[in-house]
Amino acid sequence: MARQVCFYHRTDLPGKARVSTRKPYDTPRLPLPDHDRSGMSRASDQAYAKIRAYLLSGEVRAGEQLTEEQLSQITGVSRTPVREAVRRLEDELLLVRSDTKRLFVADWSRDDIEEMFTLRQMLECHAAERAAQRLTREQVGALESVNRSLKAAIDQSPPDVSRFLEANRTFHEVIIDAAHSPRLAQLLAKLVEAPVVLRTARTYSPEDLRQSARDHDELVAAFAARDADWARAVMGSHLRRAFHTFAKTVGPATSDAEARER
Amino acid sequence: MARQVCFYHRTDLPGKARVSTRKPYDTPRLPLPDHDRSGMSRASDQAYAKIRAYLLSGEVRAGEQLTEEQLSQITGVSRTPVREAVRRLEDELLLVRSDTKRLFVADWSRDDIEEMFTLRQMLECHAAERAAQRLTREQVGALESVNRSLKAAIDQSPPDVSRFLEANRTFHEVIIDAAHSPRLAQLLAKLVEAPVVLRTARTYSPEDLRQSARDHDELVAAFAARDADWARAVMGSHLRRAFHTFAKTVGPATSDAEARER
DNA sequence: CGGGCGTTATTTGTATACAATAACGACGCG
DNA sequence: CGCGTCGTTATTGTATACAAATAACGCCCG
The missing domain is CATH 1.20.120.530 (GntR ligand-binding domain-like)
Incomplete structure (x- = not known):
């Protein structure tokens, strides 16, 4: 039952060398999408939820351009977590980037x-x-x-x-x-x-x-x-x-x- | 043959109002993975390539913990593009995060x-x-x-x-x-x-x-x-x-x- | 009138400082 | 001796300032 853990060893290239022989944090073999994650606390998660709601609300049309700045103001967080959220939404194909990295609402044919x-x-x-x-x-x-x-x-x-x-x-x-x-x-x-x-x-x-x-x-x-x-x-x-x-x-x-x- | 473009309209919630009736940048319907993108110029791309090479080099073992700071020093860019690169590598399942967001080299069974x-x-x-x-x-x-x-x-x-x-x-x-x-x-x-x-x-x-x-x-x-x-x-x-x-x-x-x- | 070119302004990308969170280690108590 | 608790340190998350890229605009010329 004791799940086999993979003891880790910090090579610590530039920092302080340190070796641990005890079980660290947790050692996921392959962690898999935080499916059930309740972690909706972080700013990037809130941004994700708000942007998603915004896209589904119909206030915005398919093909329309968005800017990170706008989304930052809509969500109330800075551009850093917005960019994180946008990446997730790109992954889900709700948002889309042009070849020059401009952001658009995806338009599904x-x-x-x-x-x-x-x-x-x-x-x-x-x-x-x-x-x-x-x-x-x-x-x-x-x-x-x-x-x-x-x-x-x-x-x-x-x-x-x-x-x-x-x-x-x-x-x-x-x-x-x-x-x-x-x-x-x-x-x-x-x-x-x-x-x-x-x-x-x-x-x-x-x-x-x-x-x-x-x-x-x-x-x-x-x-x-x-x-x-x-x-x-x-x-x-x-x-x-x-x-x-x-x-x-x-x-x-x-x-x-x-x-x-x- | 003229592909129908979707003229966009910037709502510009807080900023200056502006409406364009001309074709903007480019209007991808669904852009799809930049498969053939030659854009390996940006820091995040370089970081991606270097981290990937690092992982494949065998210098690092499966299950080992990495920190963004380390990767930043390895790649020579700041943590911001490193985080971007790490996200991509997570997506490809070469890296993995624990439930507390610590970063590990994926260990494939x-x-x-x-x-x-x-x-x-x-x-x-x-x-x-x-x-x-x-x-x-x-x-x-x-x-x-x-x-x-x-x-x-x-x-x-x-x-x-x-x-x-x-x-x-x-x-x-x-x-x-x-x-x-x-x-x-x-x-x-x-x-x-x-x-x-x-x-x-x-x-x-x-x-x-x-x-x-x-x-x-x-x-x-x-x-x-x-x-x-x-x-x-x-x-x-x-x-x-x-x-x-x-x-x-x-x-x-x-x-x-x-x-x-x- | 239309099309190329340089300038300006917008937008995305990166660095850095700081805040929040989580692991480690030591201490104290049972 | 085990085990919880608290302070310290390590690590990730966010905000902000600035740099680079690029689209828009006006200008000039044909």
Whole structure:
């Protein structure tokens, strides 16, 4: 049980030499994204949250230029933590830099969105497959419970969309966690974050919501049966349909040849 | 053909109001990783390159703690660009932060490596499939040419490993480019970078190298035939074998249950 | 009227000083 | 002797000033 730790040795090139033979701080093998980090205290985290909220608020249009100075004033912190936050948002593809390092609000085309959904599907199907082989009874129970909450949100009138989205997010997170593939989780985090921008304009039809709930129920059934193939298949159709309901609100498809000219 | 640009409007909350109706700088839709960026001029880029070289040099051991101050002295720039560089290296999983933000050299377990190869295989098979449908005649020619260089590197005695690695890298890059999926490229970049750390200790058997070349030849054949399934299959076995030859030099596999206790 | 060129102003990049946080070590108490 | 507590030191985080890069503007010339 005693996790093997990796005793460290400070080479201390220019500073004072010092060797420690005791267990230091903590020695993560591979630390993985601070997924559940509660550390929202630091200025850069606040800046991140505020800028993100600003982008999702619709006050700012896709393609618009932003400056670090502006963001610094919006967030109330100096440019240093703003730059940190901006880097994270670039990583999530909500912000974008031109080749001369000017900052813009990302503008997602329909093809960009499809690409994103395709990748997400590929990775999340894999996650579902692995999860089916690894989920504990407790985790399956958690999924059921989350899904009850999701259905409750739908059954309200009007449906509580943000509660739905929250439950949906949690549902998928549990699966990804259960896949026990930290880097998979890391890659997915990047993909899942991005399209949230677009949800501002989204309207959710009750039927879409109910179909989602049915998909989740079937996923739970697949997990309970420990049927990896089933889980993968359901996850695949779940996400692919999600793309199409999403795409209906955007534009028609572009051919690859046209897209290449952009 | 005139790409539609998104004229921007500076809201300029606190500053001077100003509206421009002319095309500004440049308006990237989604800019995508500065893959080919020649911009290695800035201090943060130099810091990145130097730190990376330092990590690969073997002067520093996995699990060892580093401080921004040390890296600042090694690179000769101040902590600000060092922090920037460190963020990039964290992203590539060469560095790692503890939950209290201390910085460590990443320590990859065999399972970490397998996980990484699995993800890479999934994504790169997809890339090969797409590339088979999209590669131009010129690109196929480029692959052939690169592969000639790769074989030349092998046929030297002793084989020129770094030239081999360079050609190999280029070969895979051309395929990923041809897949026309910028976010796929971005995800793969993250995965491909990491294991390079481990190659310091790697010895490449001539037979492994030759098999790689044969795989590449078969890939080219699949591309020339525009056979997406073939390309995907060859890429899959190519990468899976790469993992096993890689793994032979590391340790035996760990069971998932054991791994969970770490 | 339009297009190139130098100047100005805006924006990003870097250095440095300082603040906040976390680890270490010593001390004191049970 | 173990273990919590507190002061010290090490390390990361933030603010600010300044430097470098680059886009905007006005000017001149064709």
